[in-house]
Amino acid sequence: MVSVGTMKTLFQVFFLPHLFPVSPEIVRVLRMDLEDDKAPLAKKPAHLAVVLAVAVENGAQGDEDWEAKVAQLAQWAVASGIRTLSIMRNDAIHPEALESLQEHIDHSIKQFYREEKDVPGVLVRTLTPIEELDQQERVDLVITDSGSEVRKSVQALHGGRRYDLDVVILSPQDGHDRLAGHIKALGEAALRKEIESKDITMGYMEKKLSGELSEPELVIILKDDLDLSSYPPWNIRLTEIYHHPDQAVIPLYTMYLRALHRYAKCDQRFGK
Amino acid sequence: MSKLGRTMRGIAVKALQCGSIPQHVGFIMDGNRRYGRKAQVGNSRGYYLGYETMEEILAVCMELGVKVVTVYAFSIENFKRPPDQVETLMELAKMKLAELCDQSEMVRQYGIGIRVLGDVSLLPKDVQEVVHRAVELTKKNNRAILNMCFPYTSRDELTMAARSLVSGIEAQDLDPSDITTSVLENSLYTRSCPPMDILIRTSGEIRLSDFMLWQSSRACHVEFIDCYWPEFTFWKLLPILLRYQLRAPTIAESRRAFSEEEQQQQTYVEESEEYRTYSDHKMFTDDHNEAFSSSTPPSSSTPTAWQSVLSYFGNKSDSTYSSACSSDTEVETEYRTHQRSSSESTLTLADDLEETEKRAEDPALYHRLLAEKQERVTSFLTHRGDLPTCPLVQLQ
Structure with a gap:
C-alpha cells in the first residue's frame, strides 16, 4: 500500500500549483486515488517504461519539452516508489543532452523534496555499448550469477553513486538492433571458444539481456497510435501495455495515475 | 449468417480494399475458456467455438487480401494447464489440422500454406505426425500463409534463432559480422512472411504474453479489444482495419527508415x-x-x-x-x-x-x-x- 511518506508526497504534488498543472481532471483523479480506501492499489510496478517521443518539428523547444516531461515523470516515479523508469525516445540521445537531463532531474527532485531531510538520488543513464559491456562482463559475470548482483555491478560502474530511481534512456537502436548485436557478440565469443551454441538457452539469454534492463511491469505509450516503438523486444514479454487513444485531451498526470490503476487491476495467469 | 449480413460484409470488404490492406495480421486468441464459462457451455466447447471463429476470421482475411495470418494457438506455458484441458486442445488441433490440409475448401481456394511455428518436439508423437503432414501437404501453396503458433513463445523463438546463428558461426558457415538485424529477422519462424502489420489481442488483456515480441514491437499496429475470442467477428475487425489504414503510411515510412538505417550501420x-x-x-x-x-x-x-x-x-x-x-x-x-x-x-x-x-x-x-x-x-x-x-x- 501507499506508505505515509508517499501519501505526504502525493499531497505535496497536488497542492503545489506553481509546480504542477492543476486542472479539474487532476483533482478528480486525485480524490479517486486517495479517498478510495476500500480498494487501494493492489500492486505497483517496480519498473515503469514510458514511450515518449521528442517533438522533432519543434526544434530546440521540442527537446526542452521532452526534458521537462521526463523530469516530471521522474518526480512522480520517485514519489510512487518505482525503482526503474525507462524512457523510450524516437532517436538516440546526445551525451550532452544526457548530462543536462541529469542536472534538470536533480534540480527538480531537490525542489520536490525541499521539505524533507533526505533527497532521493536519481541516476540517468543509457545502455552501455555492447563491446564495452562484453569487456565489463568478463570481469563481473565470473563472480556474480543472480540478477541482483548483476545490478550491483551496474551500479558500481556509475561510480558507486547511491540512487533510488534508475532512469534509463532508450533509443530505437536499443531494441531490435541491440538484440542482433548481442547475438553477434555471442558469435564472437563462440569463435574465441568461450561459449558453445548448445549453452545458449532461454535462461542464458535472459541473464545476458535483462542484466542491464529488467522487464518492465508496465509500459505507458504516450503516442496517438498504439505501437511499441522498438522497445527492446526481449523485455516486454509480460508487460502491461497502457495506451489511451485521445492523448491530446488528457493531462500527463491523469494518464500516469490511470495506468497505475490499470496495472493494479491486472491478473496474470502465466499460461495457466 | 443471413444473406443480408453476407451482402453487407461483401460491401464493407470492397470498401476496405480501396485503402491499404495489411499484409500480415497476428491474433492472440484469448478468452475461449472464459467465454465457455460465461455462455455456460464448458471449456472444451469454448475451445471448439474459438476454432470456428478462427476459421471465419481467416476466411475474412483471405477475402480482404491479407497474405499472412498468424494465430497464437498454444503457448509453451500452456502445458502448465490441467492435463485434461491440454489433452482436449491437442485432440482439437490434431483433428482440425488434418481437416484443414485434406478437405478444406478454403485452403484450396486461397492457396494457403500451413506453417506450424514453435518447438514442435514438445508435442505428443501423434500430434507431431499430423503437424508434419499438414505442413508437407500444403508447402507448395504460395498465395497465402496460415501460421499456427503451436507450442510457441517468442523468447523461445529468439533463443532458437540465436542458437542456430551461433552454431553457424561455430561451423564457419557464417562470420560474426554477418549477423545483422535483418539476418536475425530471417532466422525467425516468420522468415518467409512480410513484416507484421497488425496484432490483435482479444479478451481485454493488455499484454503480449510472449507472442511475436520481435515482430510486433516495431512498426506494427497493436490493438487490444475487450471481447472474448469466440465473440470476435468481422464487424469488430472493421474499425481496427480502418484505424490501421489511417496510419499505414507512417508504418511504411518507419520501415523504410529502419532498412536505410541498417544499411548505414553496416558502413558505420x-x-x-x-x-x-x-x-x-x-x-x-x-x-x-x-x-x-x-x-x-x-x-x-x-x-x-x-x-x-x-x-x-x-x-x-x-x-x-x-x-x-x-x-x-x-x-x-x-x-x-x-x-x-x-x-x-x-x-x-x-x-x-x-x-x-x-x-x-x-x-x-x-x-x-x-x-x-x-x-x-x-x-x-x-x-x-x-x-x-x-x-x-x-x-x-
Whole structure:
C-alpha cells in the first residue's frame, strides 16, 4: 500500500500549483486515488517504461519539452516508489543532452523534496555499448550469477553513486538492433571458444539481456497510435501495455495515475 | 449468417480494399475458456467455438487480401494447464489440422500454406505426425500463409534463432559480422512472411504474453479489444482495419527508415578507432550503397528484410557473383584469414574497408567481398538454418 511518506508526497504534488498543472481532471483523479480506501492499489510496478517521443518539428523547444516531461515523470516515479523508469525516445540521445537531463532531474527532485531531510538520488543513464559491456562482463559475470548482483555491478560502474530511481534512456537502436548485436557478440565469443551454441538457452539469454534492463511491469505509450516503438523486444514479454487513444485531451498526470490503476487491476495467469 | 449480413460484409470488404490492406495480421486468441464459462457451455466447447471463429476470421482475411495470418494457438506455458484441458486442445488441433490440409475448401481456394511455428518436439508423437503432414501437404501453396503458433513463445523463438546463428558461426558457415538485424529477422519462424502489420489481442488483456515480441514491437499496429475470442467477428475487425489504414503510411515510412538505417550501420565506422576522415567514410558509404543496389534486383517497393532474402535467391540463380568470387580464390582466402584473426573488431565492414584500402581502394574487390557475404548468409539461411515446419516460400 501507499506508505505515509508517499501519501505526504502525493499531497505535496497536488497542492503545489506553481509546480504542477492543476486542472479539474487532476483533482478528480486525485480524490479517486486517495479517498478510495476500500480498494487501494493492489500492486505497483517496480519498473515503469514510458514511450515518449521528442517533438522533432519543434526544434530546440521540442527537446526542452521532452526534458521537462521526463523530469516530471521522474518526480512522480520517485514519489510512487518505482525503482526503474525507462524512457523510450524516437532517436538516440546526445551525451550532452544526457548530462543536462541529469542536472534538470536533480534540480527538480531537490525542489520536490525541499521539505524533507533526505533527497532521493536519481541516476540517468543509457545502455552501455555492447563491446564495452562484453569487456565489463568478463570481469563481473565470473563472480556474480543472480540478477541482483548483476545490478550491483551496474551500479558500481556509475561510480558507486547511491540512487533510488534508475532512469534509463532508450533509443530505437536499443531494441531490435541491440538484440542482433548481442547475438553477434555471442558469435564472437563462440569463435574465441568461450561459449558453445548448445549453452545458449532461454535462461542464458535472459541473464545476458535483462542484466542491464529488467522487464518492465508496465509500459505507458504516450503516442496517438498504439505501437511499441522498438522497445527492446526481449523485455516486454509480460508487460502491461497502457495506451489511451485521445492523448491530446488528457493531462500527463491523469494518464500516469490511470495506468497505475490499470496495472493494479491486472491478473496474470502465466499460461495457466 | 443471413444473406443480408453476407451482402453487407461483401460491401464493407470492397470498401476496405480501396485503402491499404495489411499484409500480415497476428491474433492472440484469448478468452475461449472464459467465454465457455460465461455462455455456460464448458471449456472444451469454448475451445471448439474459438476454432470456428478462427476459421471465419481467416476466411475474412483471405477475402480482404491479407497474405499472412498468424494465430497464437498454444503457448509453451500452456502445458502448465490441467492435463485434461491440454489433452482436449491437442485432440482439437490434431483433428482440425488434418481437416484443414485434406478437405478444406478454403485452403484450396486461397492457396494457403500451413506453417506450424514453435518447438514442435514438445508435442505428443501423434500430434507431431499430423503437424508434419499438414505442413508437407500444403508447402507448395504460395498465395497465402496460415501460421499456427503451436507450442510457441517468442523468447523461445529468439533463443532458437540465436542458437542456430551461433552454431553457424561455430561451423564457419557464417562470420560474426554477418549477423545483422535483418539476418536475425530471417532466422525467425516468420522468415518467409512480410513484416507484421497488425496484432490483435482479444479478451481485454493488455499484454503480449510472449507472442511475436520481435515482430510486433516495431512498426506494427497493436490493438487490444475487450471481447472474448469466440465473440470476435468481422464487424469488430472493421474499425481496427480502418484505424490501421489511417496510419499505414507512417508504418511504411518507419520501415523504410529502419532498412536505410541498417544499411548505414553496416558502413558505420567508430570514430574512436579513427580509421579515416569523414570524407573517406562518406565515399565508402556511397560505394556500399551502389554495391547494394546493384546486387539486388530493382524492386519498386522498399527492400524489407524478407524481400532481401528472396532477392538473395535471385542472385544465387544467376550465379554471376559466385563465379566472380571463386575466380579469385587467393583474395578470398586472404580475406577469410583476415576475418578470422580480427575477432577484436566488431564492426567488420570496417575490416573490409581496411582491406579495400590496403589494396589501393579497389572497388571491384569490395563488391566481391560484399557479394560473398550475401552468398554466405543466403546459403546458411536456406540450408543450415532451415526450419522443418516453416519451409521457405516466395509469396505471390
